[in-house]
Amino acid sequence: MNDFPKLETERLILDKITMDDIPQIVAYLQNKVFSDHTSNIPHPYRKEDAEFWLKLSAEAFKNRKGFTFAIRDKKGKLLGAIGLHDEGSDKAELGYWMGIPNWNKGYVTEAAKAIIDYGFRELNFNKIFATYFQYNPASGKVLGKIGMKKEALLKQHLKKNGKYYDIPMYSIFKEDID
Template structure:
């Protein structure tokens, strides 16, 4: 794959984050501390340095062939409204998927639409065997998105992460290549 892929869904465009996304990235990720509360590494407040790191991660992941970080854009405006990424473990043909969506766009099915498209991309274009994701027990809405896309609860990982001085449980969901295509 020479160029960063672009995925189009009925309402969204998923493509490479670009510097002109910075304004929306900072605006949306500083609207609420919920992103930091529901992710392992997203800080609050979200600074220019945080944005620099995200852009660098997206660029280097593609260059090194160990990650695809997509900007989630509404087709109608083409503006960034979220992000979704596959972080690959190529030797095991698997990837972890993670995502966020700006609060004004919640409860519209956008994350489900983006996740379904990225799962398809991971299995068809990257030739993965397994894609998994985790979510904190206090964020069951994320698990509902995973379920809607055919992912199944694989495990409850007790005290998996130490965050802000507290050990947190996470639910791990996954979908296998064969299961994904059985759903199609």
């Protein structure tokens, strides 16, 4: 697999993030809510952060360890991003973000369903899981809508701003969709 895959859903195109996307990525991720609600998006978010992320994403794809897709509308406008990151043992972690103007429109749910299907059918994962901060219940609702079930509460799993957080982990298995 040398060419980055392109997936289509009813309303979306999921494809490679490019350098042309950097201004929009920075514009979306400038909002502190992304830093507050994720474990790995810094604030302030700068052009250099986006360039570094694209470099890491390209390396991960080349090594078949990460598959980070742009979420675009059918006209090609970047709305957010979603990806699967190979954690070994035939499992992957699902992660995503969506630009605030695009919240509450079902885009993440639609994209995540396509990515999960791709992960099981094309990448042969057995398990796909995701975690979120409990103070971001919208993310937990998305996980439920895509068929994931709560598997565990990881006690004091992440440290952010000097505080430890319990993190829910949701999972779906290949056998759940076959």
